[in-house]
Amino acid sequence: MTSVIANQAASLNKFEKLKVEKDGLEVRQELEHFAQVGWEIMDEIDRDHRLKWLGIFFRPVTPGKFMMRLRLPAGLLTAQQMRVLAEIVQRYGEDGNADITTRQNLQLRGIRIEDVPDIFRRLKAVEMTSIQSGMDNVRNITTSPIAGLDADEMMDVRQLARQVQDMITSGGEGNPEFSNLPRKFNIAIEGGRDNSIHAEINDIAFVPAFKDQQFGFNVLVGGFFSAKRCEAAIPMNVWVAPEAVVALCRAILEVYRDHGLRANRQKSRLMWLIDEWGLEKFRAEVEQRIGIPLATAADKDEMDWDKRDHIGVFPQKQAGLSYVGLHIPVGRLFADDMFELARLAEVYGDGEMRLTVEQNLVIANVPDSRLEALLQEPILEKFSIAPTPLMRSLVSCTGSQFCNFALIETKNRALALIRELESEVELTRPVRIHWTGCPNSCGQPQVADIGLMGTKVRKEGQTAEGVDLFMGGKVGKDAHLGTCAQKGIPCDDLKPVLKNLLIEQFGAHSKS
Numbered sequence: 315m316t317s318v319i320a321n322q323a324a325s326l327n328k329f330e331k332l333k334v335e336k337d338g339l340e341v342r343q344e345l346e347h348f349a350q351v352g353w354e355i356m357d358e359i360d361r362d363h364r365l366k367w368l369g370i371f372f373r374p375v376t377p378g379k380f381m382m383r384l385r386l387p388a389g390l391l392t393a394q395q396m397r398v399l400a401e402i403v404q405r406y407g408e409d410g411n412a413d414i415t416t417r418q419n420l421q422l423r424g425i426r427i428e429d430v431p432d433i434f435r436r437l438k439a440v441e442m443t444s445i446q447s448g449m450d451n452v453r454n455i456t457t458s459p460i461a462g463l464d465a466d467e468m469m470d471v472r473q474l475a476r477q478v479q480d481m482i483t484s485g486g487e488g489n490p491e492f493s494n495l496p497r498k499f500n501i502a503i504e505g506g507r508d509n510s511i512h513a514e515i516n517d518i519a520f521v522p523a524f525k526d527q528q529f530g531f532n533v534l535v536g537g538f539f540s541a542k543r544c545e546a547a548i549p550m551n552v553w554v555a556p557e558a559v560v561a562l563c564r565a566i567l568e569v570y571r572d573h574g575l576r577a578n579r580q581k582s583r584l585m586w587l588i589d590e591w592g593l594e595k596f597r598a599e600v601e602q603r604i605g606i607p608l609a610t611a612a613d614k615d616e617m618d619w620d621k622r623d624h625i626g627v628f629p630q631k632q633a634g635l636s637y638v639g640l641h642i643p644v645g646r647l648f649a650d651d652m653f654e655l656a657r658l659a660e661v662y663g664d665g666e667m668r669l670t671v672e673q674n675l676v677i678a679n680v681p682d683s684r685l686e687a688l689l690q691e692p693i694l695e696k697f698s699i700a701p702t703p704l705m706r707s708l709v710s711c712t713g714s715q716f717c718n719f720a721l722i723e724t725k726n727r728a729l730a731l732i733r734e735l736e737s738e739v740e741l742t743r744p745v746r747i748h749w750t751g752c753p754n755s756c757g758q759p760q761v762a763d764i765g766l767m768g769t770k771v772r773k774e775g776q777t778a779e780g781v782d783l784f785m786g787g788k789v790g791k792d793a794h795l796g797t798c799a800q801k802g803i804p805c806d807d808l809k810p811v812l813k814n815l816l817i818e819q820f821g822a823h824s825k826s
């Protein structure tokens with residue numbers, strides 16, 4: 315395999331070359347050295363690229379202050395883990411904070427390379443890892459955030475998500491078998507009825523389906539976003555029992571690793587290979603890898619509910635327990651918030667928390683007798699269980715405050731604009747607004763009712779920050795992607811545009 319890649323790479327792009335010259339995982343051995351010499355002296359390719367294999371991201375916007383992306387399969391987090399992360403942000407992250415991401419994950423900011431060896435020791439002590447969370451690796455495995463709590467779920471898929479992660483990362487140690495994919499890769503597993511995972515935007519999505527009365531999953535493949543092309547995942551015409559999920563992931567990853575297109579990074583995601591081969595050939599290759607006949611898809615899947623956002627108080631399937639979904643505005647947390655959330659989870663629940671793809675947080679296993687006291691806690695004024703309709707569904711990527719790809723500032727602007735809009739219009743239902751700072755679409759504008767994608771515009775002869783407007787994304791049952799409806803709106807002119815849209819298309823009333 316390596317020689318095939320090496321031959322291809324000789325004439326290929328800089329990322330293929332840097333992967334062949336030295337696998338990203340190899341920088342593990344050099345961490346102590348990097349910590350000693352510091353970020354200015356380090357080899358630039360190691361610093362800017364290979365460290366991402368360990369989940370450490372050099373941020374050109376804040377040189378010397380790295381971002382660390384964890385892996386939290388199924389968005390699961392204990393109070394103890396949250397406290398360790400809060401300590402890291404507080405102790406090592408100068409002006410640090412953490413962001414909940416749209417893959418149920420956390421990114422920590424302000425990390426110095428000098429501190430990384432110690433941070434890794436601390437993470438390991440609480441069974442956490444950031445391995446293979448960036449570049450051409452499989453990203454955080456997502457599931458319903460209420461897996462195991464949901465009375466209506468068909469399967470608690472938490473263990474499956476963990477097993478898939480362990481296979482890909484060798485139990486968190488790092489796995490060179492899957493550290494050189496042609497491109498990033500997303501896997502999601504749904505055991506409930508409401509498509510909490512956005513199945514349609516993953517490279518592999520397992521969606522619940524019964525075949526011959528047996529529970530299992532229909533498999534969707536090839537969903538992805540990129541600057542030039544966005545595609546919803548398509549049915550692979552495969553049904554698998556839960557026991558075969560890990561093996562199927564392995565087989566698909568091996569096929570993608572060995573045959574995926576590597577010449578042009580704009581055309582390397584799994585769907586491009588499926589396009590080139592056709593679905594029949596792709597399916598046949600995967601079947602050959604897995605070594606057993608694959609069943610054809612069940613006639614229908616069981617994702618037949620609209621998507622829930624899990625904000626509020628809901629009874630669990632375990633009698634006498636509830637989960638409490640807190641709204642975390644644009645997913646941003648500071649160390650004090652993290653300590654406080656850990657305390658709440660421990661005092662009122664059993665310490666367990668979940669993160670959602672809408673960048674919010676669920677406290678699990680709260681006995682009914684403790685609910686009222688939890689709801690009186692002052693931090694619930696900041697992290698509400700009943701946010702206003704626009705705030706409720708607001709999602710934003712990192713934006714130019716920390717990300718060099720972003721063409722505009724997003725998180726702070728998104729919050730300010732929502733507050734202004736909510737002071738001017740009355741909404742009768744939530745409207746999902748997603749912001750993303752550049753065409754890479756990390757903030758997923760295509761899944762929103764109203765998506766805003768950062769761009770540069772000309773205004774009064776000057777270059778200014780602006781957005782392209784996306785409309786029509788539908789999530790949950792019959793999900794489909796929204797498309798660009800209007801280009802190049804200067805951010806300064808955005809408020810009246812959104813106000814009109816909300817009134818004309820989403821039933822809002824002007825307050826004035």
Ligand code: HEM
Pocket residue numbers: 373381383415416417418419420421453454538539540712716717718719754755756757758
């Ligand atoms: C060339 C394409 C892309 C580039 C260069 C890129 C770059 C980045 C960067 C730099 C970050 C971290 C920013 C920070 O917080 O400091 C990020 C985060 C993220 N991006 Fe992208 N991105 C790309 C495409 C995408 C696409 C297509 C998606 C899918 C919607 C996506 C989803 C995410 C998510 C979910 C995160 C948060 C981390 C996580 O949970 O994995 N990105 N991206």
